[in-house]
Amino acid sequence: MPGWMDLAYTTAGGVVGAAVTNYLSRNQERRQLRAAVMQQLLRVATVCDRVGDIAPSRGQSPSPSRYLVGERLLATARFGVTAVLDDGGDAEQTQREAISDLVVAALSAGIPRTVLDFAGGGEERALQCKAIELIDVRLGGVLGESLDELMAHSEAYRQATAQHLLRALWHPWQTRLRLRARLRALRQDVDALHRRQQAAMSVLAQPEHTQALAERLGHL
Template sequence: MACPKERGDDAEERLPGLMELTYSTVGGIVGATATGYLTRQHERRQLRAGVMQRLQTIAAITAGVRDIEIGWAPVRRAAGGRSHLTSGLGLRATLEGGADAEDALHEAFAGYEVAALAAGVPRRVMDFAAGSHERAFECEVIRIIDRRVGGVLGESVDVLMRAAEEYQRAATGLLLHALWRPWRARLRLRARIRVLRTEVAALHDLQEAARTRLVETETITLLFARLDPEQRRWETWKIPPAAGTAAPYASGTEPYAQAPPTADD
């Protein structure tokens, strides 16, 4: 028969000691915290990768514009409304294989917006990046139209394309900074946005000058003579030839970067 002391020792061995409980509890908390942290980090990386992937899709569409052709009937825009050069002239930009470039771009923008909001990108930063790609797309259309009519813009088209590229690079850089260094990006956000507003204003002026030159009567006549030598566009547009060759182009406001300043600006 075991003595009382021996039975007491067996009981102590069966019951966990205070230090053992402490180590187990602390270890469980640390393990759960580490697991949660790593899970959140993995999710953030996935969200950031999603934004990057969609931004690359937008850039690929812009770079993939191959030509212009007769599209939907010219669209008149109300004063202050946004009017693309293609819609104002009744044209459509096409990708390799003939797909509508603007439709593909709108779809890509929608996916990008969802991904950017999910990743916590500030709305203004997201809009500037999207607007820069839209500007680049329109500049590419201007370049193609100019090529179609024999280069009436001269060297100014190269200046326009460089300005669009620089603005796109700056706006995308701000997005990447906000995406990967969010706390640091907030410190200089207002200053960088002021710079971007200056850049987009200069780019807007260059675009307007190019558009004004391209929609002159002689230039438009030459453009449609080459795009539609048989003058069948009226059948596509479903309007009589007497209505004119195109709706007057009306420039609008920048939907992204030209938005009225907010209280944070």
């Protein structure tokens, strides 16, 4: 019959073993959740990178996104165009589906919703800036150097929001401590980007440019 010391060791071993098993199980689950977020984030990012052209819009304009932080500027809706992927697909529709899947994966991983709003909005603004760039190409480059500044600012904001999401994924406690300050900085960035988008769209919306765009896209 085992003595009380043997029983104590057996009991302690069982408790420790259960704790270790639970820890390893949670670590495995956490790794899987993080991997899912990384996969979906990459999927979202590739949408904008695959946009190759614009075409006349057919059907209803896309509904405003839930993830776009700040005022909404949809160049595609304003100019009646669709951003087209390299495989002929609708870029905005593909992006909305990808962002929805990212949100599901990220919320499961414990990422705050505000962080997701900025990350999704960064990608959506990048797509709208890409549409502005393609419209400008069709018009022969009427925006000049201001387009380069817009695209650089858009990419910087896009990268900043993605990095913020990744910090929340890998360093959640540190992110929570600095969340307000970082969100405040991102809001300032998106306001500046919004003003650049607005200025570019104001130039493109001049009557002579909208007329030329309609002719070159075959609206007339």
